[in-house]
Amino acid sequence: MWLKNRSFIHIALVAFVAGIMFMSGCLTVKELGWPDKEPKTSLNIPGNLANAQDTALPGVGPDLVAKTVDKTGPAVVKIETIRTSQEEIRDPFFNDPFFRQFFGDSPxxxxxxxxxxxxxxxxxxxxxxxxxxxxxGANSIDVIIQGFKEPLPAKVVGADFDLDLAVIKVQAGKPLLTLKTGDSNKVKVGNWVIAIGNPFGLDHTVTVGVISAKGRPISVENRSYKNLLQTDASINPGNSGGPLLNLNGEVVGINTAVAQAQGIGFAIPINTAKSILPDLIKKGKIIRPWLGVQLQALSQEIAGYLGLDNNQGALIVGVIAGSPAASAGLRQGDVIVKINNRKINNPDDLIEVIKETKIGQKVTLIIYRQGEMKTVSLTISEKPPY
Structure with a gap:
C-alpha cells in the first residue's frame, strides 16, 4: 500500500514539476517576444526602405577600403623640406655693449x-x-614617390597663402599615376572618407572616418580658413596636403589642419582647389579682383546711428590707399547698398559679387553717406601681393 502511495506521489510530483517548467517556458517565450505561431499581420514597409538592408551597404567594409587604398596609395607622396635660417651664437662676451661697439653683433x-x-x-x-x-619658406623640397628608389627634387610652381594651397612639380622621367578629383559639393555629412598621408613621418598611414560637418570656419595661427570639411578620420602633423578620399577613390578634400581635441580634423574642399589650379599652374598665383575696402556687417545700433531704416548693406570701416575704392573717393563710414543694381544685404554679398567681377571691369555702386544715397563708379583692379 505504501509503495502504491509512493508511486502515486512520485507521478504527481513529476507532473507538477513538468507543468511548472511548461508555464515557465511559456512566460519566457512571451517575455522575450518570440511568437508562439505565425504572426497574423505584416508590416507595410515602403519599397525603398524594405530593400535598404539588402542594398544599402553592398561591399562596404574593410575590403572596399583596402581596394581603394591599393588603387590610390601610389599617387600619394611624402614631402620633405629644409628651411635654412641664420641663428645667433649666444656668447656673454658679445652681449656686453662695451665689446659690441668694437666687435659688432654676435656671430x-x-x-x-x-x-x-x-x-x-x-x-x-x-x-x-x-x-x-x-x-x-623651404630652401629645398624632396618628394618621395612609391616605386622610386630616391627622392625627387621639386620646385614650387604656384602657391596661395589665403587658401593654403600650393602646386609643386617633379621631373620623374615617365608618366605618373594620378588621383581623380571628385565633387566636394556632393559630399554629405555622414559619408565615409579615407585619409592617406605621412603623420609624424609614418609613410602612407591610412585612417578612416566620416564627414562630420561642412562649411566650418577655423583660425590656425595666422591663417583663417573658411568652408572646410570636418572629419573624424584621424589627421595629424604630417598629413597636411594629403588627400581625403571618398570610397570611389576620388579626392574630395585636402587634409589641412587638426584640432587639439581628438577626432576632429579639417580638409579644404577639392572644388576650392579645382577652381584656382589653372591660375596656380600657369601664372604661379591666384589672380583676384580687388575693391580695396575693409568691411563690417551693420548692426541695428550702427544702422540707427547712421540714420538708416534697416541694417542691410556693407559698412566700410577702412579704405586701402592706392586701391580702386580710394581712387573713387569711398570713405570710412560709407554703406554700400547696391553694386550693378544687385542688392547688398551684408559684406559676404559684396565679396561674392567682386569675386565674379573681371579685372578691368567697371562697376557702379550705390552708397549711403550722411543721410544721402550717392552713385559711385570705379574700375576693379588686381589684388596686389602682400
Whole structure:
C-alpha cells in the first residue's frame, strides 16, 4: 500500500514539476517576444526602405577600403623640406655693449629646420598638390614617390597663402599615376572618407572616418580658413596636403589642419582647389579682383546711428590707399547698398559679387553717406601681393 502511495506521489510530483517548467517556458517565450505561431499581420514597409538592408551597404567594409587604398596609395607622396635660417651664437662676451661697439653683433651660424608633409599627384607630368604651409619658406623640397628608389627634387610652381594651397612639380622621367578629383559639393555629412598621408613621418598611414560637418570656419595661427570639411578620420602633423578620399577613390578634400581635441580634423574642399589650379599652374598665383575696402556687417545700433531704416548693406570701416575704392573717393563710414543694381544685404554679398567681377571691369555702386544715397563708379583692379 505504501509503495502504491509512493508511486502515486512520485507521478504527481513529476507532473507538477513538468507543468511548472511548461508555464515557465511559456512566460519566457512571451517575455522575450518570440511568437508562439505565425504572426497574423505584416508590416507595410515602403519599397525603398524594405530593400535598404539588402542594398544599402553592398561591399562596404574593410575590403572596399583596402581596394581603394591599393588603387590610390601610389599617387600619394611624402614631402620633405629644409628651411635654412641664420641663428645667433649666444656668447656673454658679445652681449656686453662695451665689446659690441668694437666687435659688432654676435656671430651667426646657419640653422636647418626640417619639415614633413603630404601631397598627391595631380597630373602625369608631375604636378603635385599640397598645402602652402608645407612648402612655405623651404630652401629645398624632396618628394618621395612609391616605386622610386630616391627622392625627387621639386620646385614650387604656384602657391596661395589665403587658401593654403600650393602646386609643386617633379621631373620623374615617365608618366605618373594620378588621383581623380571628385565633387566636394556632393559630399554629405555622414559619408565615409579615407585619409592617406605621412603623420609624424609614418609613410602612407591610412585612417578612416566620416564627414562630420561642412562649411566650418577655423583660425590656425595666422591663417583663417573658411568652408572646410570636418572629419573624424584621424589627421595629424604630417598629413597636411594629403588627400581625403571618398570610397570611389576620388579626392574630395585636402587634409589641412587638426584640432587639439581628438577626432576632429579639417580638409579644404577639392572644388576650392579645382577652381584656382589653372591660375596656380600657369601664372604661379591666384589672380583676384580687388575693391580695396575693409568691411563690417551693420548692426541695428550702427544702422540707427547712421540714420538708416534697416541694417542691410556693407559698412566700410577702412579704405586701402592706392586701391580702386580710394581712387573713387569711398570713405570710412560709407554703406554700400547696391553694386550693378544687385542688392547688398551684408559684406559676404559684396565679396561674392567682386569675386565674379573681371579685372578691368567697371562697376557702379550705390552708397549711403550722411543721410544721402550717392552713385559711385570705379574700375576693379588686381589684388596686389602682400
Amino acid at each position: 651667426r651660424r646657419p640653422r636647418e629646420e626640417r619639415g614633413l608633409g603630404s601631397g598627391f599627384i595631380y597630373s602625369p607630368e608631375g604636378y603635385i598638390i599640397t598645402n602652402e604651409h608645407v612648402i612655405n
